[in-house]
Amino acid sequence: MSPRPLPFDPIVRAAELWTARIGPSTTMAAVTSIMRVQQILQSAVDGALKAHGLTFARYEALVLLVFSRRGSLPMRVMGERLQLHPTSVTNIVDRLEADGLVKRTPHPTDRRTTLAEITDPGRDRMAAATEAVTGIEFGLRGLTDRQTAALTDLLAKVRKAAGDFTD
Amino acid sequence: MSPRPLPFDPIVRAAELWTARIGPSTTMAAVTSIMRVQQILQSAVDGALKAHGLTFARYEALVLLVFSRRGSLPMRVMGERLQLHPTSVTNIVDRLEADGLVKRTPHPTDRRTTLAEITDPGRDRMAAATEAVTGIEFGLRGLTDRQTAALTDLLAKVRKAAGDFTD
Numbered sequence: 001m002s003p004r005p006l007p008f009d010p011i012v013r014a015a016e017l018w019t020a021r022i023g024p025s026t027t028m029a030a031v032t033s034i035m036r037v038q039q040i041l042q043s044a045v046d047g048a049l050k051a052h053g054l055t056f057a058r059y060e061a062l063v064l065l066v067f068s069r070r071g072s073l074p075m076r077v078m079g080e081r082l083q084l085h086p087t088s089v090t091n092i093v094d095r096l097e098a099d100g101l102v103k104r105t106p107h108p109t110d111r112r113t114t115l116a117e118i119t120d121p122g123r124d125r126m127a128a129a130t131e132a133v134t135g136i137e138f139g140l141r142g143l144t145d146r147q148t149a150a151l152t153d154l155l156a157k158v159r160k161a162a163g164d165f166t167d
Numbered sequence: 168m169s170p171r172p173l174p175f176d177p178i179v180r181a182a183e184l185w186t187a188r189i190g191p192s193t194t195m196a197a198v199t200s201i202m203r204v205q206q207i208l209q210s211a212v213d214g215a216l217k218a219h220g221l222t223f224a225r226y227e228a229l230v231l232l233v234f235s236r237r238g239s240l241p242m243r244v245m246g247e248r249l250q251l252h253p254t255s256v257t258n259i260v261d262r263l264e265a266d267g268l269v270k271r272t273p274h275p276t277d278r279r280t281t282l283a284e285i286t287d288p289g290r291d292r293m294a295a296a297t298e299a300v301t302g303i304e305f306g307l308r309g310l311t312d313r314q315t316a317a318l319t320d321l322l323a324k325v326r327k328a329a330g331d332f333t334d
Contacts, residue, residue, distance in 0.1 A: 006332040009323060010248050017234040022297060030315045031208055031305040033322035035223070036250060038205035040329045041198055056202070067184040081177050083203060130189060138198040142328025143321060148197045151321045154314055155200035156176060161309025162207045165173040 011036070044139025048132040052125060053099060057084070059133070061092050062101060062126040065118040072117035074107065083164065101125050178203070211306025215299040219292060220266060224251075226300070228259050229268060229293040232285040239284035241274065250331065268292050 011032050018025035045056045054062070064081055065073060073081075079089040093116045096102040101122035107113035118126075143151065159165065178199050185192035212223045221229070231248055232240060240248075246256040260283045263269040268289035274280035285293075310318065326332065 005330050006247060007334070009326070009332045009334060010250070011319070011323070011326075014230070014234070014248075018230075021234065023301070024312075026312050026315045026319075027301075027304050027307050030310075030319045030322075031212070031307050032227075033319050033326065034201060034205055034208060034307075036331070037322045037325050038201055039250070040325065040331075041201060045198070060199075063181070063185075067181070067188065080173060081181075083177070083206070134190070134194075137194050139329070140194050140198050140201075140325060142324040142326075143197075145191075145193050147321055147324070148193045151318070152178070152193070152197045152200050154310060154318045154321075155197075155204045156178070157309040157314070158204050158207065158307060159176070159178075159200065159309075162306070163172050164203070164207075165176045167174070167176060 041139040044136055045133055048136050049129055052129040052132060054125070054129050057082075057088070058092050058096055059126070059129050061089075061096060061116075062118065062122055062129070065102060065116060066123055066126050068118075070117075071123075072105065072115040074113045075116055076113070078116060096122070208306045211303055212300055215303050216296055219296040219299060221292070221296050224249075224255070225259050225263055226293070226296050228256075228263060228283075229285065229289055229296070232269060232283060233290055233293050235285075237284075238290075239272065239282040241280045242283055243280070245283060263289070 011029055014032065015025040015029040018028050042056065045059075049055060049059055052059075060082055061078060064078060065071060075089050075093060076086070078084075078093075079086050082089070084092070093102060093104065096116075097104060100119060102116045102118055105115045105117050107115055140148065160167075178196055181199065182192040182196040185195050209223065212226075216222060216226055219226075227249055228245060231245060232238060242256050242260060243253070245251075245260075246253050249256070251259075260269060260271065263283075264271060267286060269283045269285055272282045272284050274282055307315065327334075
């Protein structure tokens, strides 16, 4: 969003003022940093996926289905895995189905369950989109592999504390 | 969004499948983690700010103005500091002005520049909202202070590589 880089880190500056005026700024600085990096990644990934007619949310749904054993999952399970509200899953599957990338099928034994199933064009689109996002490293640059893994580990603690999973 | 925690970390599971089917998953896992943690924080912060009639974006704008030396900043500078598009700054200031929390004033010497200035009710609202968000630690839980600072440092490398700032 910046037309040119600021000559200082705006989050460090804000943290200094926060410490002087309000109190400890450690948490505020981390939260603001996550919000900003999410914007950077979302913008980079959406840019790379646009040419493939996908958003990150729709791409993640395709990946999940391609990775599933049968190439299909109950929509409820998709919501759990993607940590999305059922309404969001419905919207995502609607759009993917309209583009011919997934199709809804009845569950073979449970009439109340609808499956979303990946199609052959869906598999092709997922592969092409994967090349696009990995080609730009999902917009995540500036870290060594070890630092990237450390970042994931720290964020896992936050996700666990928020109740995403137990282990 | 999960009604109950999953019995496994869904990002670890996805990373294992990614490694088996596509290739190295270090970056994918970090990016997915950031996206998810941003959702957790956004939801927690918006929840805490709702009672104060604010979103995180509007709250950040109030903080910036309260921290400014004169209690006012050119809207262009607000956009630079908050790393927002000018249209977003306009929308945020419109809404804050409608609520009486800021007012637009002409720049004393530069006619082409409009300042946004914090009002007394704006200062009070910022103080109350700050108590609300710090009271829930902005939704960021599960980390020691040292780990929180390490997270900020890793994310600063990403922001710098994306061109947010030089130093």
